[in-house]
Amino acid sequence: MQDIRSMSGTTFEADAENVMREITSVLDPSKHKGQAGKIAVIGGCREYTGAPYFAAISALKIGADLSHVFCTKDAAPVIKSYSPELIVHPILEESYNISGLEDEERRCISSKILAEVDKWMERFDCLVVGPGLGRDPYLLECVSEIMKHARQSNVPIVIDGDGLFLVTNSIALVSGYPLAVLTPNVNEYKRLVQKVLNCEVNDRDAPELLQSLAKQIGGVTILQKGKSDLISDGEIAKSVSIYGSPRRCGGQGDILSGSVAVFLSWARAKGKATTSQMNPTVLGCIAGSALLRKAASLAFKDKKRSTLTTDIIECLGRSLEDICPAC
Numbered sequence: 584m585q586d587i588r589s590m591s592g593t594t595f596e597a598d599a600e601n602v603m604r605e606i607t608s609v610l611d612p613s614k615h616k617g618q619a620g621k622i623a624v625i626g627g628c629r630e631y632t633g634a635p636y637f638a639a640i641s642a643l644k645i646g647a648d649l650s651h652v653f654c655t656k657d658a659a660p661v662i663k664s665y666s667p668e669l670i671v672h673p674i675l676e677e678s679y680n681i682s683g684l685e686d687e688e689r690r691c692i693s694s695k696i697l698a699e700v701d702k703w704m705e706r707f708d709c710l711v712v713g714p715g716l717g718r719d720p721y722l723l724e725c726v727s728e729i730m731k732h733a734r735q736s737n738v739p740i741v742i743d744g745d746g747l748f749l750v751t752n753s754i755a756l757v758s759g760y761p762l763a764v765l766t767p768n769v770n771e772y773k774r775l776v777q778k779v780l781n782c783e784v785n786d787r788d789a790p791e792l793l794q795s796l797a798k799q800i801g802g803v804t805i806l807q808k809g810k811s812d813l814i815s816d817g818e819i820a821k822s823v824s825i826y827g828s829p830r831r832c833g834g835q836g837d838i839l840s841g842s843v844a845v846f847l848s849w850a851r852a853k854g855k856a857t858t859s860q861m862n863p864t865v866l867g868c869i870a871g872s873a874l875l876r877k878a879a880s881l882a883f884k885d886k887k888r889s890t891l892t893t894d895i896i897e898c899l900g901r902s903l904e905d906i907c908p909a910c
């Protein structure tokens with residue numbers, strides 16, 4: 584792959600540490616609970632309980648005040664048992680649980696689910712949609728409605744994992760929404776490019792392709808995960824290549840989605856106070872990517888081959904502290 588730092592001025596390595604310093608929320612005794620961030624993860628089903636937990640707990644470990652999880656009824660007790668810190672709402676339903684019900688009853692259940700999320704919606708600084716969500720059609724239909732409501736309320740949405748499966752098949756959900764951030768891995772990116780640009784991924788022109796994709800979806804921000812993370816909102820493209828870890832254990836993308844949610848909330852709260860004047864969604868992606876990579880590197884130094892996602896989560900605080908000391 585061409586070295587993107589040598590490209591014609593359109594893409595270059597982000598000054599990630601400065602971005603983190605610029606946007607990280609200051610610890611100030613005059614602030615009240617919630618001002619450092621209220622994040623909600625929409626995910627967690629019968630198969631996957633780890634992914635929403637990783638995203639939600641990472642948000643807290645970085646410095647958010649409150650982290651909610653909206654998941655299916657069977658996933659909730661499991662996720663609650665991982666941590667008393669998370670606020671877990673057992674509200675989502677999968678088809679197997681409502682089989683045999685009439686269409687009218689199904690519609691009634693969807694409306695109740697939506698009303699439950701709506702009670703909280705305006706309080707959230709960011710939603711993370713998709714970690715461990717699964718692909719049940721009934722559940723995804725409800726989540727589409729939740730996303731439409733988030734959009735009406737101008738709540739930023741980070742979309743990962745199965746949320747990307749949903750969005751790839753219903754691109755209108757995010758199209759033209761500047762507060763949407765997509766965080767695809769290699770596979771998820773390939774599917775998006777095929778669907779939206781009707782072509783195959785070509786490593787040689789990676790930043791240009793990413794920029795076209797973000798533009799084509801109406802200025803959403805995309806963080807393309809890989810050996811280097813590439814970030815574009817359709818206007819600019821940045822890379823984060825800080826060395827992370829050679830371990831590719833599952834769940835690191837989930838940490839990233841929670842981290843991006845927190846940093847983008849902080850970047851939005853700073854508003855025009857950031858000197859870089861960059862889109863807050865791009866700043867959030869740069870900081871989230873850099874922090875995950877630093878934490879992965881720190882965890883690997885200690886745990887080597889046995890490094891797991893939970894070890895990386897334990898290193899998030901120290902990694903941020905090295906760059907932005909708390910006091």
Ligand SMILES: NC(=O)C1=CN([C@@H]2O[C@H](COP(=O)(O)OP(=O)(O)OC[C@H]3O[C@@H](n4cnc5c(N)ncnc54)[C@H](OP(=O)(O)O)[C@@H]3O)[C@@H](O)[C@H]2O)[C@@H](O)CC1
Nearest residue numbers: 631632633634714715716717744745769770771833834837
């Ligand atoms: N503990 C938990 O609860 C976790 C739950 N998770 C949740 O799982 C759900 C599905 O997410 P996903 O990432 O497994 O689905 P998808 O992208 O279709 O990949 C499937 C297959 O694609 C391949 N593949 C992957 N990367 C590749 C690469 N770089 N280059 C080449 N191939 C690559 C690889 O195929 P294989 O090598 O096995 O043939 C892989 O098995 C989603 O909800 C997510 O949040 C995860 O977050 C993990 C922790």
Ligand SMILES: Nc1ncnc2c1ncn2[C@@H]1O[C@H](COP(=O)(O)OP(=O)(O)OP(=O)(O)O)[C@@H](O)[C@H]1O
Nearest residue numbers: 768769808809810812827833834835836837839875
């Ligand atoms: N080859 C690589 N070298 C270094 N870092 C990588 C590599 N691939 C991915 N990463 C980093 O790991 C993080 C997670 O990316 P990954 O592609 O594993 O996401 P994912 O497949 O969605 O993970 P998850 O298992 O949580 O679903 C990203 O920040 C990415 O930069």
Ligand SMILES: [Mg+2]
Nearest residue numbers: 744768836837
């Ligand atoms: Mg993933």
